Amino acid sequence: MSSFEPINLGNPADFHVHLRDGPMMDLVTPTVYEGGVSIAYVMPNLVPPITTIDRVVEYKANLQKLAPKTTFMMTFYLSKDLTPELIHQAAQQKAISGVKCYPAGVTTNSSAGVDPNDFSDFYPIFKAMEEENLILNLHGEKPSSDKDGEEIHVLNAEESFLPALKKLHADFPNLKIVLEHCTTKAAIDTINEINSGITNAEDIKVAASITAHHLSLTIDSWAGAPINFCKPVAKLPSDKKALVSAAVSGKPWFFFGSDSAPHPLHAKAKHVGVCAGVFTQSLAISYVAEVFESQGKLEHLKGFVTEFGRDFYAVNSKLDLVDSSENAWLVKKVSKVPETIGEGDLVVAPFKAGDELQFDVEWRAAA
Amino acid sequence: MSSFEPINLGNPADFHVHLRDGPMMDLVTPTVYEGGVSIAYVMPNLVPPITTIDRVVEYKANLQKLAPKTTFMMTFYLSKDLTPELIHQAAQQKAISGVKCYPAGVTTNSSAGVDPNDFSDFYPIFKAMEEENLILNLHGEKPSSDKDGEEIHVLNAEESFLPALKKLHADFPNLKIVLEHCTTKAAIDTINEINSGITNAEDIKVAASITAHHLSLTIDSWAGAPINFCKPVAKLPSDKKALVSAAVSGKPWFFFGSDSAPHPLHAKAKHVGVCAGVFTQSLAISYVAEVFESQGKLEHLKGFVTEFGRDFYAVNSKLDLVDSSENAWLVKKVSKVPETIGEGDLVVAPFKAGDELQFDVEWRAAA
Numbered sequence: 001m002s003s004f005e006p007i008n009l010g011n012p013a014d015f016h017v018h019l020r021d022g023p024m025m026d027l028v029t030p031t032v033y034e035g036g037v038s039i040a041y042v043m044p045n046l047v048p049p050i051t052t053i054d055r056v057v058e059y060k061a062n063l064q065k066l067a068p069k070t071t072f073m074m075t076f077y078l079s080k081d082l083t084p085e086l087i088h089q090a091a092q093q094k095a096i097s098g099v100k101c102y103p104a105g106v107t108t109n110s111s112a113g114v115d116p117n118d119f120s121d122f123y124p125i126f127k128a129m130e131e132e133n134l135i136l137n138l139h140g141e142k143p144s145s146d147k148d149g150e151e152i153h154v155l156n157a158e159e160s161f162l163p164a165l166k167k168l169h170a171d172f173p174n175l176k177i178v179l180e181h182c183t184t185k186a187a188i189d190t191i192n193e194i195n196s197g198i199t200n201a202e203d204i205k206v207a208a209s210i211t212a213h214h215l216s217l218t219i220d221s222w223a224g225a226p227i228n229f230c231k232p233v234a235k236l237p238s239d240k241k242a243l244v245s246a247a248v249s250g251k252p253w254f255f256f257g258s259d260s261a262p263h264p265l266h267a268k269a270k271h272v273g274v275c276a277g278v279f280t281q282s283l284a285i286s287y288v289a290e291v292f293e294s295q296g297k298l299e300h301l302k303g304f305v306t307e308f309g310r311d312f313y314a315v316n317s318k319l320d321l322v323d324s325s326e327n328a329w330l331v332k333k334v335s336k337v338p339e340t341i342g343e344g345d346l347v348v349a350p351f352k353a354g355d356e357l358q359f360d361v362e363w364r365a366a367a
Numbered sequence: 368m369s370s371f372e373p374i375n376l377g378n379p380a381d382f383h384v385h386l387r388d389g390p391m392m393d394l395v396t397p398t399v400y401e402g403g404v405s406i407a408y409v410m411p412n413l414v415p416p417i418t419t420i421d422r423v424v425e426y427k428a429n430l431q432k433l434a435p436k437t438t439f440m441m442t443f444y445l446s447k448d449l450t451p452e453l454i455h456q457a458a459q460q461k462a463i464s465g466v467k468c469y470p471a472g473v474t475t476n477s478s479a480g481v482d483p484n485d486f487s488d489f490y491p492i493f494k495a496m497e498e499e500n501l502i503l504n505l506h507g508e509k510p511s512s513d514k515d516g517e518e519i520h521v522l523n524a525e526e527s528f529l530p531a532l533k534k535l536h537a538d539f540p541n542l543k544i545v546l547e548h549c550t551t552k553a554a555i556d557t558i559n560e561i562n563s564g565i566t567n568a569e570d571i572k573v574a575a576s577i578t579a580h581h582l583s584l585t586i587d588s589w590a591g592a593p594i595n596f597c598k599p600v601a602k603l604p605s606d607k608k609a610l611v612s613a614a615v616s617g618k619p620w621f622f623f624g625s626d627s628a629p630h631p632l633h634a635k636a637k638h639v640g641v642c643a644g645v646f647t648q649s650l651a652i653s654y655v656a657e658v659f660e661s662q663g664k665l666e667h668l669k670g671f672v673t674e675f676g677r678d679f680y681a682v683n684s685k686l687d688l689v690d691s692s693e694n695a696w697l698v699k700k701v702s703k704v705p706e707t708i709g710e711g712d713l714v715v716a717p718f719k720a721g722d723e724l725q726f727d728v729e730w731r732a733a734a
Contacts, residue, residue: 153587153604154586218520222590225638226591226637226639227638265638
């Protein structure tokens with residue numbers, strides 16, 4: 001253990017974070033940096049969803065006050081409130097970096113989302129995004145359905161979405177798309193297939209983000225343990241193995257997006273209506289490092305958490321950061337995940353609460 | 368609605384009930400009759416498990432006091448505490464009707480169970496049971512495992528068990544076996560295959576019980592709703608359809624066993640360690656009737672809840688009942704499932720709490 005050489009991860013990025021608003025925002029926003037992450041790509045699924053420049057600018061300012069060293073990249077929520085004009089304007093003001101698409105009803109605060117069986121209403125939006133080089137972030141699940149001829153459930157919801165992803169890519173070959181928090185071997189195979197033959201990072205148009213928790217969880221982990229219930233649900237052991245292989249592969253179209261999604265503990269400890277989401281922000285890099293070490297692939301960790309995503313999003317320069325004075329160093333340090341963070345009514349249980357972790361992140365002055 | 372003719376179901380039987388002990392036993396035991404059931408086949412997974420004649424006799428007496436009109440059929444818990452001599456003795460004293468086999472660790476109070484990869488230690492027990500015409504009740508799941516070459520999880524745990532069922536039947540062709548609470552198309556297909564060609568009910572050696580809740584639930588029903596979490600877990604829509612088809616088919620090797628499994632509400636509303644089980648006892652026949660009506664098969668309901676199981680267990684005479692003065696009549700009567708039963712610390716949420724049901728059971732003097 002004593003022989004472990006700390007690893008300079010530079011300025012890691014988490015390309016899928018939920019920071020909420022109100023007291024929950026106050027609680028979790030500082031944990032981005034504490035968890036070893038410099039750049040947070042912020043989801044827009046507040047209530048109501050973020051669909052205006054004013055709100056996204058105000059939200060970013062609020063976040064920045066809470067975490068002065070963290071670079072926040074902002075998004076709009078894809079809905080009928082958006083127009084191509086608004087997309088152009090928001091891009092030119094650098095108010096947003098992308099647009100998040102939620103199929104209606106599949107996860108927390110997604111009721112204003114779209115019908116993934118027919119994206120055509122949004123093609124003018126996608127065209128504007130393609131022109132502005134904005135990213136399209138897809139929650140890639142079809143809503144559950146038990147109609148004859150179409151049997152969609154939480155287990156095949158992602159795989160059933162993949163044809164829609166391929167069609168979008170075919171219709172907008174220059175639109176940069178991320179399949180968010182992918183959870184299945186089928187998704188990994190599709191992303192690899194789309195990128196086969198690509199040797200230059202600039203040519204990647206369709207990437208996938210992978211969370212920390214999906215590298216550890218399977219269906220058995222959330223059966224009877226709502227704290228591990230999230231959407232998309234963690235799937236079979238064979239899927240988890242495919243995700244781990246993809247994450248540690250060093251392939252630049254797979255990068256980190258935690259989908260850290262805090263809920264008050266009382267919203268997880270329910271007999272019905274459990275909120276979907278796993279909170280990993282406060283120890284994000286530590287969770288991921290543990291998986292990479294188990295695969296003997298710590299040398300690929302920096303690619304996954306820092307380089308590949310930042311290349312894809314074109315935020316790979318120090319100039320893209322609000323603060324580049326410190327670097328995140330991975331160090332070997334055993335610690336116990338706290339049972340909860342927060343206090344009073346606002347208590348959140350982190351992923352793997354009570355377990356021991358082997359790694360920690362130290363921020364050190366950049367060379 | 369007014370044209371519905373009440374149906375005389377005779378004296379229905381539930382061939383898989385959990386009545387617990389202590390205050391929970393006091394609360395749920397009377398609900399067997401209230402739910403429209405005359406005969407309850409009682410599971411032995413108390414703490415510690417029931418493995419002696421003294422305890423099974425005492426337990427039955429306690430239950431009988433709580434529900435004088437209910438006929439209780441008792442079971443032993445398969446474990447190394449049992450001997451062939453004990454099996455012979457218990458059978459000859461009519462203390463038990465069968466023996467329940469739990470694979471270790473798969474569900475509530477199963478830690479004393481057996482290794483389903485190797486039943487051979489119990490072959491002397493099975494031989495004694497075969498000689499005494501006792502029933503072997505199998506919880507048919509392999510324990511989850513993520514070892515290389517064997518990937519068992521809650522979704523394929525039952526299907527993975529089926530070869531062990533077939534081997535047991537081959538090794539003990541005259542032992543009567545029930546695959547309890549089956550949940551998959553694979554299990555239904557296997558039971559049909561084993562019984563293919565059988566035309567006399569007396570020739571059935573391997574049957575399957577089907578619960579009320581598995582006729583309604585799928586994986587989506589318990590994802591985020593621990594009240595619907597049970598073992599085996601409810602599976603895919605295609606599995607549910609196979610269960611419904613089997614239940615309403617009129618095939619005598621499929622019969623009712625509710626696996627009604629009460630837990631205090633606080634044991635279901637947890638963020639980790641949710642207890643597995645759905646409580647259906649208090650409205651057992653009403654839940655099932657609703658499914659049969661939706662399939663236009665109410666004429667097969669009596670076979671499923673009364674005749675087939677009682678034929679298999681050879682308790683098809685009035686003389687087998689402690690009370691045969693009343694019959695259960697299915698009537699059309701809309702009612703709302705209560706949010707909970709019980710009071711204080713001992714509160715149980717019934718299946719479909721708050722929903723409307725279309726049918727009720729009335730006990731009427733037998734003709």
